[in-house]
Amino acid sequence: MVTIADAITQSRQIIQDTREPYRNSDSKLVGYFNNAILDAFNLRPDLFLVPGEVGATWNDPTTYTETDITGGTEFPVPAQYFAAFVEYVAGYVGTGDDEFVLDQRAGILLTRFIQKLKMGQA
Amino acid sequence: MGATTVDINIWADELMTSVSGCTSAGAKQALKATLREFNVQSAAWVRELRPISIKANKADYFLDPQPDSAILYILAIDYLQPNPNDSSDANQNGRFTRRLVPMQVPTIRNRQRTPAAEPAWYAGDAEVPGKFTLLPTVDRDIDDCMYCYVALTMKEPWDGRVPYTYERYHFDKILDGATGRLFSQPGKPYTNPKMAQYHLRRFRNGMAQARDMAQRQFNKSGNDFIYPRWAV
Numbered sequence: 477m478v479t480i481a482d483a484i485t486q487s488r489q490i491i492q493d494t495r496e497p498y499r500n501s502d503s504k505l506v507g508y509f510n511n512a513i514l515d516a517f518n519l520r521p522d523l524f525l526v527p528g529e530v531g532a533t534w535n536d537p538t539t540y541t542e543t544d545i546t547g548g549t550e551f552p553v554p555a556q557y558f559a560a561f562v563e564y565v566a567g568y569v570g571t572g573d574d575e576f577v578l579d580q581r582a583g584i585l586l587t588r589f590i591q592k593l594k595m596g597q598a
Numbered sequence: 599m600g601a602t603t604v605d606i607n608i609w610a611d612e613l614m615t616s617v618s619g620c621t622s623a624g625a626k627q628a629l630k631a632t633l634r635e636f637n638v639q640s641a642a643w644v645r646e647l648r649p650i651s652i653k654a655n656k657a658d659y660f661l662d663p664q665p666d667s668a669i670l671y672i673l674a675i676d677y678l679q680p681n682p683n684d685s686s687d688a689n690q691n692g693r694f695t696r697r698l699v700p701m702q703v704p705t706i707r708n709r710q711r712t713p714a715a716e717p718a719w720y721a722g723d724a725e726v727p728g729k730f731t732l733l734p735t736v737d738r739d740i741d742d743c744m745y746c747y748v749a750l751t752m753k754e755p756w757d758g759r760v761p762y763t764y765e766r767y768h769f770d771k772i773l774d775g776a777t778g779r780l781f782s783q784p785g786k787p788y789t790n791p792k793m794a795q796y797h798l799r800r801f802r803n804g805m806a807q808a809r810d811m812a813q814r815q816f817n818k819s820g821n822d823f824i825y826p827r828w829a830v
Contacts, residue, residue, distance in 0.1 A: 519785070525623035554621040596619035596787025 478551040480544050483509060483562050490566035490585070500569050502542045512564040512589070513537045516553060519593045523553045560592035602762035603666075606630070609760075613773060617780050619787030625776070626758070632775035632801070633760065634751060641671055641749035642768065642808040643761060644815075649678070649742035655713055655735050661728040661746055668753040669728040672700075676745040677717050698744075701733055713737035717744070749812075767811065771804025 484505050488494045517524055517537045526533040535552065551558055563585040570582025610625040617625070637643055647661055661669055675698040701709065701719040709719070713735045723729040728748075752760075764772065778797030781790040 522624040522627070522786075523621060525621070525627055554623075556619075556621070592787075594785055594787065 478555050478558050480506070480509065480540055480549050480551055481546075483551060483558065483565065484545055486562040487565035487569070490562070491569050493569075502545055505565055505569070506540050506542055506545065508565045508568040509561065510539050511568065512561045513540075513552065515564070515589070516557070516561070516593060519590065520557075523557060523593075557592065560589045563592075564589040603759035604762055604765040606758045606760060609769070609773065609776075613776055613780075616777060617788045620780055624780070628776040628779045629772065630752070630756065632772050632779055633764075636768070636772055636775060636801075636805060636808070637670060637749070637751035640805040640808040640812065641673065642805075642812040643667070643670075643750040643764075644673065644812050645748055645750055647746045647748060650744040650746065651742055652717065652732070652736045652738075652740040652744065654738050657731050657733075657735050659730055659732065659744075660726075661730075661748065663728065664750065664753070666753070666757075666759075667750040669748045670751045671727070671749040672720075672722050672730055673747040673749055674698075675720055675730065675747075678743050678745065679716065680740055680743065695745075710734040763816075767816070768804065768808055771801060771808060774798075774804060775801035 484502065485494075487505060488498070488500075491500070493499050514537055521534075524535045524537065526535055538552065540549065551561075553561070567582045567585030567589065570579070570585065606626060606629055607622075609629055610622055613625040613629065614620055614622065620628075645664070645667075650659055650661075661672075663669075676695050677698055678695050698717055699719045701721045711734065715737060717732050717736050719733045720730045721733055723731070730746075774797045778794045778801055780786070780788055781794035781797060783789060
């Protein structure tokens with residue numbers, strides 16, 4: 477089972493922010509993760525159909541917090557789209573990072589998110 | 599339903615192997631929508647219900663709700679005439695079957711109003727699928743004399759199971775329908791309008807075939823027409 481904490485950890489690896497004290501706080505990264513959830517709901521509402529249920533029963537997008545990282549909350553979308561969310565969070569951090577700015581990489585990561593959700597490839 | 603059913607999860611797994619990027623829940627939803635369309639268009643899920651008794655001067659009859667399914671259409675109502683010589687005859691000797699005639703709106707308005715000795719016509723109800731009205735009513739009680747053939751669909755909430763006959767006869771057709779349905783969705787990794795057309799065409803052909811199979815009661819024999827005695 478993959479968790480939200482796994483997504484945040486992998487995003488930190490991409491942006492090279494794995495040592496405490498972090499440059500980017502957990503709450504900031506979870507906030508970007510929440511943005512990813514909302515964007516994914518907009519692009520691919522079918523990812524939020526309740527697993528195991530048949531018919532249009534939705535898991536409405538939830539707002540997650542730091543406690544979901546420590547609490548080991550399960551990744552809320554089918555695991556095959558895990559990497560797209562990791563890249564989204566890392567890309568969003570890149571767009572706001574003035575000191576170690578890597579605009580091109582940030583753009584690539586955010587584009588990959590859309591490509592993976594819409595076209596299944598990146 | 600027959601004793602055996604099949605879990606739709608097995609079909610969803612099959613679907614996911616050919617539609618990359620599709621989630622398990624998305625596959626199941628596509629299958630459900632396809633099954634509903636298949637049932638409505640083909641009327642291939644058919645059942646004969648327990649016989650119904652006629653009550654004197656009673657017009658409206660409601661078919662037994664099915665535990666596993668919902669009634670979609672009344673396909674036919676057969677009337678088994680009581681033995682004119684022995685009304686307690688349990689062996690059905692001397693009885694004959696007659697199919698009641700479905701009546702439509704203009705004819706209903708002109709129907710016979712006085713009760714008859716035997717049923718002749720019936721009208722379905724557009725808003726209550728399991729209801730029919732005898733026209734005219736019958737003037738006496740007749741036990742267990744009307745046999746209804748109905749087409750069924752899944753009932754809500756659905757338990758995710760389909761009749762075993764679907765696994766045996768219609769698996770490929772429904773899989774084609776669900777694949778086409780998924781391919782025709784815009785903005786998905788699996789969007790593919792050209793292949794959607796291909797699969798949906800196969801699905802439509804499959805539905806026509808299923809309708810034909812159900813009408814022939816899954817009998818694949820050749821011409822089984824028997825000349826009536828007066829014609830030999």
